[in-house]
Amino acid sequence: MKKKSNKIPFLSTVSPAIIWLILFLVLPLLYIVGISFMKKGLYGGVIQTFDLTAYKTMFQSKYMKILLDSLWLSLKTTGLCLLFGYPFAYIISNTKKKWKPFCVLLIMLPFWINSLIRTYGWNSILREQGILNTLLMQLGIINQPLQMLYTDGAVLLGMVYALIPFTVLPLYSSIEKLDHSLLEAASDLGASKVHVFRKVILPLTMPGIFAASVQTFIPSLGYFFITDMMGGATTMNIGNVIKNQFLTARNWPLGAALAIALIAVTIVIMKLYTRVGSIEDMV
Amino acid sequence: MKNIIVRLRNIEKIYGGKSVIDHLNLNVARGEFLTLLGPSGCGKTTTLRMIGGFEDTDGGQIFLEDKDVAGKAPNHRDVNTVFQSYALFPHMNVFDNVAFGLVEKKVPKAEIKKRVDEMIELVQLQGMEKRMPSQMSGGQKQRVAIARALVNRPKVLLLDEPLGALDLKLRKQMQFELKELQKKLKITFIYVTHDQEEALTMSDRIAVMNEGRIEQLGTPVEIYNHPKTKFVADFIGESNIFEAYIEEKKGNRISLVMESGKVELDAPDFEYDEMVYVCVRPENMKASMEPRDGFTLRGTVMEHIFVGSTIKTIIELPSSQLVKMTNPPEDEVIPVGTNVYLHWLPQKTVVMHTREDRVYEIIEGAGNEKEEQ
Numbered sequence: 001m002k003k004k005s006n007k008i009p010f011l012s013t014v015s016p017a018i019i020w021l022i023l024f025l026v027l028p029l030l031y032i033v034g035i036s037f038m039k040k041g042l043y044g045g046v047i048q049t050f051d052l053t054a055y056k057t058m059f060q061s062k063y064m065k066i067l068l069d070s071l072w073l074s075l076k077t078t079g080l081c082l083l084f085g086y087p088f089a090y091i092i093s094n095t096k097k098k099w100k101p102f103c104v105l106l107i108m109l110p111f112w113i114n115s116l117i118r119t120y121g122w123n124s125i126l127r128e129q130g131i132l133n134t135l136l137m138q139l140g141i142i143n144q145p146l147q148m149l150y151t152d153g154a155v156l157l158g159m160v161y162a163l164i165p166f167t168v169l170p171l172y173s174s175i176e177k178l179d180h181s182l183l184e185a186a187s188d189l190g191a192s193k194v195h196v197f198r199k200v201i202l203p204l205t206m207p208g209i210f211a212a213s214v215q216t217f218i219p220s221l222g223y224f225f226i227t228d229m230m231g232g233a234t235t236m237n238i239g240n241v242i243k244n245q246f247l248t249a250r251n252w253p254l255g256a257a258l259a260i261a262l263i264a265v266t267i268v269i270m271k272l273y274t275r276v277g278s279i280e281d282m283v
Numbered sequence: 284m285k286n287i288i289v290r291l292r293n294i295e296k297i298y299g300g301k302s303v304i305d306h307l308n309l310n311v312a313r314g315e316f317l318t319l320l321g322p323s324g325c326g327k328t329t330t331l332r333m334i335g336g337f338e339d340t341d342g343g344q345i346f347l348e349d350k351d352v353a354g355k356a357p358n359h360r361d362v363n364t365v366f367q368s369y370a371l372f373p374h375m376n377v378f379d380n381v382a383f384g385l386v387e388k389k390v391p392k393a394e395i396k397k398r399v400d401e402m403i404e405l406v407q408l409q410g411m412e413k414r415m416p417s418q419m420s421g422g423q424k425q426r427v428a429i430a431r432a433l434v435n436r437p438k439v440l441l442l443d444e445p446l447g448a449l450d451l452k453l454r455k456q457m458q459f460e461l462k463e464l465q466k467k468l469k470i471t472f473i474y475v476t477h478d479q480e481e482a483l484t485m486s487d488r489i490a491v492m493n494e495g496r497i498e499q500l501g502t503p504v505e506i507y508n509h510p511k512t513k514f515v516a517d518f519i520g521e522s523n524i525f526e527a528y529i530e531e532k533k534g535n536r537i538s539l540v541m542e543s544g545k546v547e548l549d550a551p552d553f554e555y556d557e558m559v560y561v562c563v564r565p566e567n568m569k570a571s572m573e574p575r576d577g578f579t580l581r582g583t584v585m586e587h588i589f590v591g592s593t594i595k596t597i598i599e600l601p602s603s604q605l606v607k608m609t610n611p612p613e614d615e616v617i618p619v620g621t622n623v624y625l626h627w628l629p630q631k632t633v634v635m636h637t638r639e640d641r642v643y644e645i646i647e648g649a650g651n652e653k654e655e656q
Binding site: 187191200 | 335336337356357358362363364366368370371372373374383384387388431432435
């Protein structure tokens with residue numbers, strides 16, 4: 001009797017969240033790990049025998065190149081997001097108090113619309129008979145429609161557009177935390193506005209810049225639908241390859257192995273992030 | 284007027300339609316330690332921030348050595364500030380914090396090293412050059428903040444309640460050190476505080492502020508012994524304030540009628556038929572069994588409070604006003620419940636105007652005092 005009554009509170013603390021995670025995160029992940037070590041079936045699916053073919057294929061140069069290319073694309077995206085996001089976050093934190101929630105809302109607003117639909121929006125702006133081309137032709141600036149969609153530039157634009165909220169929010173919260181008297185002190189000691197920024201604001205918001213980079217970089221690795229819709233066949237992202245292995249090429253083990261590689265890269269970045277984070281705290 | 288280093292002329296500041304600084308005038312002499320003293324919200328910090336360039340003025344002029352600095356950014360003013368929160372750069376060590384201003388001024392490296400070392404020695408922080416602000420105590424941070432400002436050899440040093448966050452003992456010690464530092468370096472200090480004791484011990488002159496104006500400007504002794512308005516008398520030290528009516532005036536001698544008795548004394552500035560305030564400091568108040576010459580104030584001893592160096596006695600007047608009196612502990616203690624007569628030396632009486640126009644005149648003249656000399 002006594003033992004039973006001890007177990008009930010334990011179970012009740014375990015319940016919903018843990019069960020949810022086991023059902024929808026741990027089990028699917030184990031399933032992916034499992035099939036990556038199996039043989040591919042002829043028409044999709046897997047044959048349940050232990051096999052390392054998927055991993056051998058993965059280390060071929062074409063897949064490695066795609067992985068590196070996607071990392072490079074994510075890096076460019078993150079860089080551009082920081083470049084545009086920082087001034088944006090800085091301006092918001094310097095607007096009047098009553099306007100701040102409104103500005104933050106403007107950033108959050110696109111989140112309420114499905115990102116697929118928003119990408120279609122870009123499609124209709126950039127395509128050959130799209131809004132932008134029509135406008136430029138009617139103004140007489142160009143005679144022939146420009147190839148804007150299905151270029152590397154379009155992919156980058158779509159990525160930056162989709163991910164910039166992930167950059168702005170951590171930057172904003174870090175700039176908000178800045179002690180205003182430090183800026184006054186720097187200017188009191190003779191620093192110009194540029195120097196106040198370089199010597200005080202920038203170093204003190206470094207943790208925010210780092211957080212923003214990680215929070216932009218990691219999701220950008222998985223945004224395959226943007227490369228799909230705005231890059232057409234010209235660009236391949238690791239996300240696209242994984243999707244294609246499962247849905248088109250019907251090589252589930254290879255898709256699973258590539259997914260695990262992507263997860264591994266993400267984990268390494270996350271580890272690095274928490275390491276640097278804890279060093280920042282010590283200073 | 285060669286000796287005036289900071290001159291404020293009709294300074295105004297308006298926040299949300301409300302005037303917080305109201306046509307303020309003030310001259311600060313070169314090398315003096317001037318304190319802006321007042322309760323919170325009196326505009327003392329705003330005044331300091333306008334001199335430093337952190338707030339714009341809504342009217343009037345600020346002259347630094349005869350140059351109008353209105354509209355100039357803080358980095359173009361030859362003043363430095365010690366902030367209440369210290370505002371040390373958390374990502375720089377002590378040396379880099381102190382060196383910041385000199386690096387900005389592009390002083391040669393060797394000279395920076397020399398001047399920073401000198402300054403660190405002056406504030407007694409040798410050996411801590413490599414420490415980060417987060418590894419230091421409040422008192423040490425304060426020294427760094429002072430060193431960081433003084434190393435630039437500013438014409439004027441502005442201090443915004445710099446000792447507010449320190450505990451009492453450390454504060455007393457820092458008060459002494461700051462004053463010594465100021466005498467040694469001969470730099471003009473403009474010091475903001477709400478602590479009247481701090482103001483009295485450190486300042487050459489005090490400007491007592493209230494509601495965006497200077498009520499009285501003078502040396503600590505003048506301010507304490509001859510407060511010109513009821514606000515100043517009330518704010519600085521302890522005081523007993525009575526309302527009185529001038530019943531008679533013969534030459535300089537006036538007879539005052541109060542609710543609880545009569546007093547006669549010399550007061551040339553006042554007229555017959557005027558209502559006035561009378562201020563007597565507790566240490567000047569005396570009690571006796573018999574009425575004394577000219578005094579007929581009566582009261583009952585209510586309580587004795589032992590404060591260490593003195594004994595404070597509370598006496599209730601028939602009007603139920605409480606009068607404070609302090610005596611050395613060796614004096615004879617009058618038992619509680621005894622009826623006594625109050626008196627004091629007539630020359631220790633301060634008489635103040637109640638009429639608004641007269642008070643206004645006094646306040647109007649407060650900041651302009653120096654100009655007329």
